[in-house]
Amino acid sequence: MELERSIDISRRQSKEHICRITDLQEELRHREHHISELDKEVQHLHENISALTKELEFKGKEILRIRSESNQQIRLHEQDLNKRLEKELDVMTADHLREKNIMRADFNKTNELLKEINAALQVSLEEMEEKYLMRESKPEDIQMITELKAMLTERDQIIKKLIEDNKFYQLELVNRETNFNKVFNSSPTVGVINPLAKQKKKNDKSPTNRFVSVPNLSALESGGVGNGHPNRLDPIPNSPVHDTEFNSSKPLPQPVPPKGPKTFLRYQ
Numbered sequence: 001m002e003l004e005r006s007i008d009i010s011r012r013q014s015k016e017h018i019c020r021i022t023d024l025q026e027e028l029r030h031r032e033h034h035i036s037e038l039d040k041e042v043q044h045l046h047e048n049i050s051a052l053t054k055e056l057e058f059k060g061k062e063i064l065r066i067r068s069e070s071n072q073q074i075r076l077h078e079q080d081l082n083k084r085l086e087k088e089l090d091v092m093t094a095d096h097l098r099e100k101n102i103m104r105a106d107f108n109k110t111n112e113l114l115k116e117i118n119a120a121l122q123v124s125l126e127e128m129e130e131k132y133l134m135r136e137s138k139p140e141d142i143q144m145i146t147e148l149k150a151m152l153t154e155r156d157q158i159i160k161k162l163i164e165d166n167k168f169y170q171l172e173l174v175n176r177e178t179n180f181n182k183v184f185n186s187s188p189t190v191g192v193i194n195p196l197a198k199q200k201k202k203n204d205k206s207p208t209n210r211f212v213s214v215p216n217l218s219a220l221e222s223g224g225v226g227n228g229h230p231n232r233l234d235p236i237p238n239s240p241v242h243d244t245e246f247n248s249s250k251p252l253p254q255p256v257p258p259k260g261p262k263t264f265l266r267y268q
Contacts, residue, residue, distance in 0.1 A: 137145075
């Protein structure tokens with residue numbers, strides 16, 4: 001029984017092994033087929049790589065050629081542009097110099113013309129100033145000057161008349177006071193306070209004279225004022241009223257008032 005069982009087990013294991021081997025062989029064939037396909041694909045890829053490499057080399061050479069041609073064309077174009085720009089610059093420089101010379105000539109002509117105009121205007125100005133200085137007076141100016149001169153003459157006469165009246169009334173006042181003092185024999189004592197007087201002691205009962213008299217008109221008579229006459233100013237020259245032979249004891253005539261009213265000028 002055990003032998004049969006072991007044989008059965010061995011057979012079963014053999015079948016399993018055979019199945020396993022068959023599966024492995026099938027898998028091996030499948031792997032070999034896959035490897036062959038991969039080899040073909042690798043070979044195809046190598047062929048593509050070589051083709052692409054050749055094409056890349058060709059393209060690189062083409063690019064280098066195009067680059068060299070482009071650089072050469074760029075250099076030629078730059079040279080052409082430089083020559084063209086130099087020609088245009090020469091033309092513009094020549095035009096600029098020509099225009100500058102023309103403008104300078106125009107400026108010199110204009111300057112000379114302005115100098116001539118200035119000289120002519122200066123001469124005209126001098127002639128006009130000379131005419132202005134030598135011009136005749138206008139009638140209204142002459143009339144105004146005449147009126148102003150008349151007003152000045154009138155004012156001078158009024159001022160002179162006022163001065164004469166003032167002197168007359170001053171002398172008349174002095175003469176009347178002198179005559180009054182002579183007739184009534186009055187000699188008023190006029191005094192002023194003397195603040196510099198020294199104060200007496202308290203025990204001194206004598207009155208303090210704090211007044212200092214000043215000369216009166218009678219005292220001035222002895223000294224003589226104005227041409228030997230007491231208390232009189234110098235007489236007005238050629239005046240019939242204030243004669244040097246005037247008698248002081250005889251009263252003076254009444255003063256004659258001015259004939260016309262006194263007018264005063266108002267200047268604006």
